[in-house]
Amino acid sequence: MNDQLKSGMKSVFRVSLTVNGASFLCSVLVLFLFGVNYNSNLLFTLCFVLIGVMIVCFWLNIINIKAIKGLTVNVQPVHEGQTLEYKVDVADEGKRAHLDLTANGEFVSDVESEQQQQWILTAKTKKRGLRNASLLRISSRWPLGLFNSARNLVELPAVVIYPEPAVDGAPRNSVEGDEAHLHNDADSLMGLKEYQPGDNARRIDWRAMARLEQLQVKLFDGGSGDASVWLDWDDTQDMSYEQRISSLCRWVLDYHKQGAEFGLRLPGFGVAPANSYSHLHQCLYQLSVMPHQVRSESKV
Amino acid sequence: MSMQMSHLKITFFGVLSLLVYALLPIMGSLVWEQALIVVLALLLGPLFQHFFQHSLLPISSKSLRIVQLLLIAGLLLCAVISLFMRGAPWLTGDNFVSSFIIILALKWLESRTVRELYVVLYGALILMAASSRYLSGLAVLAYLVLGVLLFLLALHGIESRQRLSIRSGLFALKLFALALPLTAMLFVTFPRIQGPLWDLGIVIGLPISLVVDQSDREKGIKGTLRAGQVSRLKQDDTPVLVAEFKSTTPYKSRLYWRGPVFTHYDGTEWRLDEGWDNRSRLLKQAFKGSGSLEKTLTAKSELVSYEARVSPNNSRYLYALDMPVGRSTESFISEDFQMLGIRKLSAEFNYGQKAWLEYSGGRALSKEQRGKYTALPDNSNSRLVAWGQQLLLNHSVAEERIQALRVHLAEGGYLLTQTPEIEEHVNSLDEFFFDRKEGGIEHLASATAVVLRAADIPTRLVSGYRGGSLIALTNFIVVRQANAHVWVEAWDDKSGWSRIEAKDFVSPPTLEEKQAAKAQAKVEPQTKVEPTTVTQASPKPKQALDNDPVKKKTSKPKPRFSWLNSLGSGIETWVFNYNPDRQIELMQKSGFTKIDWKSLLALAVLGLLLLFVLYGVLIGVRRKPQDPITKAFERLNRALQKRELQCLSHECPDHWLARLQALVPQLYPALEAVINQYIDIRYRGTVSADQIKEFNRDIKRLSAML
Structure with missing residues (x-):
């Protein structure tokens, strides 16, 4: 949590009179002058009722956003241009319903008393790169819109916005060096590794499990298959800077989909050929944090 | 989108219902073309909304908007023309209210967004308050309560994303109920500022005539006084004069503003002396030279000094405070102690004057004058005259006769009403004094005068004003036609003229008057003890309550629903008629010794803060206990x-x-x-x-x- 966020978390709570609230007060003042003018006790009473309503609203407004707790925030990286979705789980912790809330300016669903609720907050993504962590600020004007109270609920975590993949384009790659392993081909047993979700269930070594009380997957030295592919920044020199990034992004996605092993070379970064989710994420991450275009860099 | 639209529609409906509700009582005060414009605007508003939302007509929404604006301009023009055609003075209260209504209705017609709806909503709230003045009694209370609920509902409807439903109604009710304790606290403690507000204009020096409707100028008592005249005046709140007191303002009940002094009574009507308006005669008999009046006084106390502004009344009367002391330019003090203008007042007149609030004295009466002040009409009020003569037989000393009359008035169960039901005839005072025992202040004062005259005490009837209303937080007192009063002056050979206030023996003095009496007893314990003793000996508290004419009407016992009546009169006493005096009385009963508006305000603010915190605690800005x-x-x-x-x-x-x-x-x-x-x-x-x-x-x- 950086300093700015921390100080933001501190200025948690704020209640302010809305324009509507100010007009309400003005009306009360006018009614009071009426009351004075006509010596009417009933008009005075009317003013006092309205003042009372205002005070009640003040407190109701505050508790409406006070006794609410953010539980978890879940967000998945998306590509540039896609809509980012923060899934925020919130719960009431004050035995009261929370109505008419907005979170970062968006209307969100009410939280019933002693219930949990998931809010899906969307955000437009305009630029690839790292989107910083931010604070989720909720506010409400409930019940009569006389006051607006706002506070920070949770921290929205940092998230990567991947580059927008190019629409299509045949991959350009250079095949060199090592050949790719096709680990799925059963040949000779290389060893065991800890089971991870996504591994082929048929390769689980049940005997080893009885021994180690852990799921183990057999690893085979696959037969030599297709050559591993290198995606190289330098292969895309005829394109514009952003186009190069999005094309590489497209190819990374395509190869991953095909199950082929691929490596990536970017200025100042290189990763050996592989094919896994973490590899995919690493490649996309590197592409997304490529410095944004400055004229001199376009000729790298 | 469609849900949003239907939500907006319901919102519109909520605002419209409040607007209609606010208009209901006041509609009758509009002239027909104004009413037509308002109804048109109210009906067309939703219609335009419908067109805008569904684009039913084959025109673009832009041109529809132009049509709408043209329509509004047209209606506004109609309203202005209507105002112009009526010709009446433009700047009247009625015109102001009707213009406000029309503008509000047109704004409603024009509104398309939520923000505009707020404007209409608050306008409707204020209109509702103005409307409530067209109702009376408990109806006002019911009207306002329902109106507040409607207002809260409409506001909640605009603001909330939930649709209006029974639940919103219950919520509005809940808000209202939660606000009630605070309302009660503020109601009791918040210092009452007495209006009307345009009095404040008088304080900053606006001419009274600006404040007064010009058509009402010719009011007041002139050459003659008949029964019912003062009572009629009492319903009028036109200011007569404004006085600014130099140091502290005296108790209002001790202020007698002297006007015409009547000597001749013919059984139904009091008349002034012949040639009462003859300037040279008046000047000849006037008290000339400074101190010439004061020399004739046998007793005097409580000197006050003030500046007065009298509104033009087309007569000489300046209504100076009894008993005037000094001299002032363009004026003189008449034989009857009135302060009169050299010229008739056709413009506002200012004077500075001093007065003794308690006094007795005057030039010795000539035989002719004595005859005049004891003359009684023939064949009129014979029982009353006989009763007076009986006093003369029973008591040899004049003072004792007066005292006997006072006791009779205090214990006789007399009632003063605003609208006397006694018909005017030569024996009307008999009817008042012996049969009905209920009448106007003129009946009471005239009867007192007749009795005293019959008892051989020279008596005259003075008309003018008593009291006034203090403008909040200032030393200004505004005297209105509503303060019109008549009282009696009796002659004593030793001490001269002194005032006999029959009213104070009949209707129980208010708290303020009691305090005044107390203060008076302190100032001059010897001279004026009797009135206070009589006051104490007279009406017991219970009877005193019944004496209040307003209450008597509401609390006439009925077999059923008597609780409803007592509730009604309770509300009447504690809600409608809760005034600064009653407020101070209540505070003193609950143990506060010194109460002024500052301490009341402090109390109100303190209570407000306390309740504010209490509400916070009760509504529960606390977290659920953690495990x-x-x-x-x-x-x-x-x-x-x-x-x-x-x-x-x-x-x-x-x-x-x-x-x-x-x-x-x-x-x-x-x-x-x-x-x-x-x-x-x-x-x-x-x-x-x-x-x-x-x-x-x-x-x-x-x-x-x-």
Whole structure:
């Protein structure tokens, strides 16, 4: 949590009179002058009722956003241009319903008393790169819109916005060096590794499990298959800077989909050929944090 | 989108209903073309909304908007023309109200957005308050309560994303109910400022005539006085004069503003002396030279000094305070102690004057004058005259005769009403004094005068004004036609003329008057003891309550629904008629000795703050109690927060522990033990109470160490 966020978390709570609230007060003042003018006790009473309503609203407004707790925030990286979705789980912790809330300016669903609720907050993504962590600020004007109270609920975590993949384009790659392993081909047993979700269930070594009380997957030295592919920044020199990034992004996605092993070379970064989710994420991450275009860099 | 639209529609409906509700009572005061414009605007508003939303007409919404604006301009023009055609003075209250209504209705017609609806809504609220003045009694209360509920509902409807439903109605009711205790507190304590507000204009020096409707100028008492005249005046609140007192303002009930003094009575009507308006005669008999009046006074006390502004009344009367002392330019003091203008007042007149509030005295009466002041009409009010003559037989001393009359008035169960029902005839005073015992102030004063004259005490009737209303927070007193009053002056050979206020013996003095009497008793214990003693000897509190004419009407016993009546009169006493005097009385009863508007305001503010906090506590700005395990965990977390090692909101304890291992290896073993304990208790289901106890102890120990 950086300093700015921390100080933001501190200025948690704020209640302010809305324009509507100010007009309400003005009306009360006018009614009071009426009351004075006509010596009417009933008009005075009317003013006092309205003042009372205002005070009640003040407190109701505050508790409406006070006794609410953010539980978890879940967000998945998306590509540039896609809509980012923060899934925020919130719960009431004050035995009261929370109505008419907005979170970062968006209307969100009410939280019933002693219930949990998931809010899906969307955000437009305009630029690839790292989107910083931010604070989720909720506010409400409930019940009569006389006051607006706002506070920070949770921290929205940092998230990567991947580059927008190019629409299509045949991959350009250079095949060199090592050949790719096709680990799925059963040949000779290389060893065991800890089971991870996504591994082929048929390769689980049940005997080893009885021994180690852990799921183990057999690893085979696959037969030599297709050559591993290198995606190289330098292969895309005829394109514009952003186009190069999005094309590489497209190819990374395509190869991953095909199950082929691929490596990536970017200025100042290189990763050996592989094919896994973490590899995919690493490649996309590197592409997304490529410095944004400055004229001199376009000729790298 | 469509849901939003239907929501907006319901919102419009909520505002419209408040607007219509606010218009209902006041509609009758509009002239027909104004009413037509308002109804048109109200009906067309929703129609345009409909067109805008559904684009039913084959025209674009832009041109529809132009049509709408043209229509509004047209209606506005009609309204202005109507105003112009009526010709009446433009700047009247009625015109102001009707213009406000029309503008509000047109604004409604024009509104398309929520923001504009707010304007209409608040306008409707204010209109509702103005409308409530067209109702009376308990109807006002019911009207306002319902109106507030409607207002809250409409406001909630605009603001909330929920649709209006029964639940919103209940919510509005709940808001209203929650506001009631605070309302009651403010109602009791908030200092009342007496209006009307345009009095404040008088304070800053606006001419009274600006404030007064010009057509009302010719009012007041002139050459003759008949029964009912004063009562009629009492319903009029036109200012007569404004006085600014130099130091403290005296009690209002002690202020007698002297006007025409009547001597001749013919059984139905009092008349002034012949040639009462003849300037040279008046000047000849006037008190000339400074101090010439004061020399004739036999008793005097309580000197006050003031500046007065009299509104033009087309006569000489300046209505100076009894008993005037000094001299002022363009005026003189007449034989009858009135302050009169050299010229008739056709413009506002200012004078500075001093007055003795308590006095007796005057030039010795000539035989002719004595005859004039004891003359009685023939064949009129014979029983009353006989009663007076009986007094003469019973008491040899004049003072005793007066005292006997006072006692009779105090114990006779007389009632003063605003609207006397006694017909005018030569024996009307008999009817008042012996039969009905209920009448106007003229009946009472005339009867007193007749009795005294019959008892051989020279008497005259003085008309003018008594009291006035204090403008809040100032030393200004505004005297209105509503303060019109008549009283009696009786002659005593030793002390001269002195005032006999029959009213104070009949209707119980208000709190203020009681205080005045007290103050008076302190100032001059010897001379004026009798009135106070009589006051004390007279009406018991219960009877005193019944004497209030307003209440008597409402509390006439009926077999059923008597509780309803008593509720009604309770509301009448404590809500409608709760005024500064009653407020001070209440405060004094509850133990506050010195009460002025400042202490009341302080009390109100204090109460407001107190209730404000109390509401906060009651509504519950507090968290649900945490369970002991979470509490203990939070405790550890806070302890670690000092070292910036706290568990982050998105972190599960497992990950946290892993992080801690890297960050603070030396603390890790202790933390691991406790946090694993926590994970165990939190996520592994059944735990024993001992386990929790142990966990709590460990946490406490560890947090203390950190």
